[in-house]
Amino acid sequence: MDSMLTSVEEQLGLFADMVKSACGLSLWCFGLAKQLYSCTSVTEKEFRLFLEVGQCLDYAIAHAAESSTPIMMSDPIGMLWVAEYVRHNADTGYIILLGPVFDVTTSPQTLNDHLRGMNLSVSLTSTISEKLNQVPVLSLPTLHQYIKMLHSIIYKEDLDIGNIRLQSRSKVILEEKSAASWDPDRARLLEAEILQRIRTGNVYDHESTSNLQRFADKNFYGLGEPLRENKNTAIIFTALCARAAMDGGLAPHIAKQLEVQYVRAIEQCTDLGLLQVNGTMVEDFTRRVHECRAKPALSPAIQECCAYVQNHVTDAISVENIANTVGYTAYYLTKKFYRETGQRLTDYINRAKIAYACTLLIGIDYGIAV
Numbered sequence: 001m002d003s004m005l006t007s008v009e010e011q012l013g014l015f016a017d018m019v020k021s022a023c024g025l026s027l028w029c030f031g032l033a034k035q036l037y038s039c040t041s042v043t044e045k046e047f048r049l050f051l052e053v054g055q056c057l058d059y060a061i062a063h064a065a066e067s068s069t070p071i072m073m074s075d076p077i078g079m080l081w082v083a084e085y086v087r088h089n090a091d092t093g094y095i096i097l098l099g100p101v102f103d104v105t106t107s108p109q110t111l112n113d114h115l116r117g118m119n120l121s122v123s124l125t126s127t128i129s130e131k132l133n134q135v136p137v138l139s140l141p142t143l144h145q146y147i148k149m150l151h152s153i154i155y156k157e158d159l160d161i162g163n164i165r166l167q168s169r170s171k172v173i174l175e176e177k178s179a180a181s182w183d184p185d186r187a188r189l190l191e192a193e194i195l196q197r198i199r200t201g202n203v204y205d206h207e208s209t210s211n212l213q214r215f216a217d218k219n220f221y222g223l224g225e226p227l228r229e230n231k232n233t234a235i236i237f238t239a240l241c242a243r244a245a246m247d248g249g250l251a252p253h254i255a256k257q258l259e260v261q262y263v264r265a266i267e268q269c270t271d272l273g274l275l276q277v278n279g280t281m282v283e284d285f286t287r288r289v290h291e292c293r294a295k296p297a298l299s300p301a302i303q304e305c306c307a308y309v310q311n312h313v314t315d316a317i318s319v320e321n322i323a324n325t326v327g328y329t330a331y332y333l334t335k336k337f338y339r340e341t342g343q344r345l346t347d348y349i350n351r352a353k354i355a356y357a358c359t360l361l362i363g364i365d366y367g368i369a370v
Contacts, residue, residue: 008086011153012096016040019098019146024136028097032061037094043131046124047100050075056083060095063165068155070147071165072192077114078102079135082147084154098150102137141247162200162248166192191240194282198244201290234266234274241285248289251303257310258284301326302340305333309352317349 016027017040026041034057041047051057054075060083064071071083079100087093111132115125138146144161151159196202242259246252262281269277298306304326309317322345323330337345 008154015150015153023138023142023146024134025098025101025138025146028095028099030057030061030095030097032092032094034058034061043134046128046131049128050077050079050100051081051097056081057095057097059083060085060097064095065093067165069159069163069165070151072147073166074192075100077111077132080143082143082150084150086154096150096154098146100135101143102135103140103143105137162196164196166196191237195240195244198241198282198285198289199248201248201286201288201292203286203290230274231266231269234269234278235263237278238262238266238281241281245285245289249292250285250289251292251307253307254288254310255285257307257313258288261313298340299336301328301333302337305337305345306348309349313352319345 012027012029019025019027020040026039026047028039028041029037031037036044036048054073056073056075059073060071060081064083064085065087068085073081073083075081080103081097081099081101084096084098085093086096108129112125112129115128144164147164148159148161151157238259242255245255245258258281262277265277266274305322308322308325319330319334323333326333328336334345337343337348341348
């Protein structure tokens with residue numbers, strides 16, 4: 001091995017010790033023939049089972065070398081794994097896996113239900129159930145920081161979180177299982193694809209838009225007929241979309257204001273209306289992230305101006321009131337707003353009010369139709 005690779009391996013060893021000590025996260029090293037070179041997990045045998053059953057290791061080996069960006073994957077019980085490819089030479093390399101980790105706390109009952117569905121022996125099910133208590137629970141932002149550190153060690157470059165690839169299993173899952181039976185693994189993957197689209201401002205991804213229709217469908221979720229449950233799910237999804245938009249660069253005050261608007265629209269919906277509101281919401285957040293990435297940053301005064309409009313969208317808004325808030329004359333503010341945004345302030349106010357009205361009308365119209 002060359003000196004650079006030796007240096008990478010030394011740093012990976014230090015990184016493995018650090019994350020193990022800091023949060024209990026394990027590091028695995030596999031050859032491309034699935035031979036295990038090293039592992040810091042004390043439950044290697046049990047957790048490797050999930051890598052095999054969930055085909056995460058197979059997927060990582062098949063796809064990791066396609067790009068110098070990490071892959072995030074999910075196994076049958078919802079544990080997350082991250083794979084990075086370390087190239088040895090033009091033809092060989094190995095796979096570094098980080099995991100397993102939960103991004104949310106999962107109840108023991110839910111985990112046991114998943115295990116029973118895997119048709120394992122009683123003794124193995126009992127053993128794994130105990131070992132799952134040792135799996136760390138990390139928020140996605142925290143996990144993202146560890147992924148960035150791992151990527152920096154291997155490739156000596158900063159990683160844009162938006163470039164993390166997601167295990168593309170939704171097509172297979174949707175074909176293998178009927179839409180009437182809810183699978184949390186399927187829902188998690190589709191949710192991750194949609195949130196990644198928002199986070200990157202990808203306005204061209206039409207496939208995830210079609211997946212959204214199934215993601216939001218009450219039959220896909222298997223929640224049954226209670227409208228309240230469907231609304232609660234939609235509200236949680238709205239909060240996740242707002243967070244993804246903020247991760248993508250959308251100003252927090254705008255993201256939170258949109259979240260409030262869409263929650264209000266959801267509360268006025270019937271089941272069919274939820275599909276439309278969710279679709280509109282994803283497109284709205286995605287478009288706004290795309291625009292804020294494509295345009296140069298606005299000055300603090302104009303950002304404050306936009307925030308005022310969004311926060312008072314249901315009130316009577318005048319240019320004079322906004323100017324007083326930001327400390328400019330109305331004349332200077334309108335000129336400055338047009339110079340930075342390319343649109344008149346009065347047009348921006350009107351468009352904000354129309355957009356808000358549309359979110360309400362979507363829910364009201366569908367509620368009447370049904």
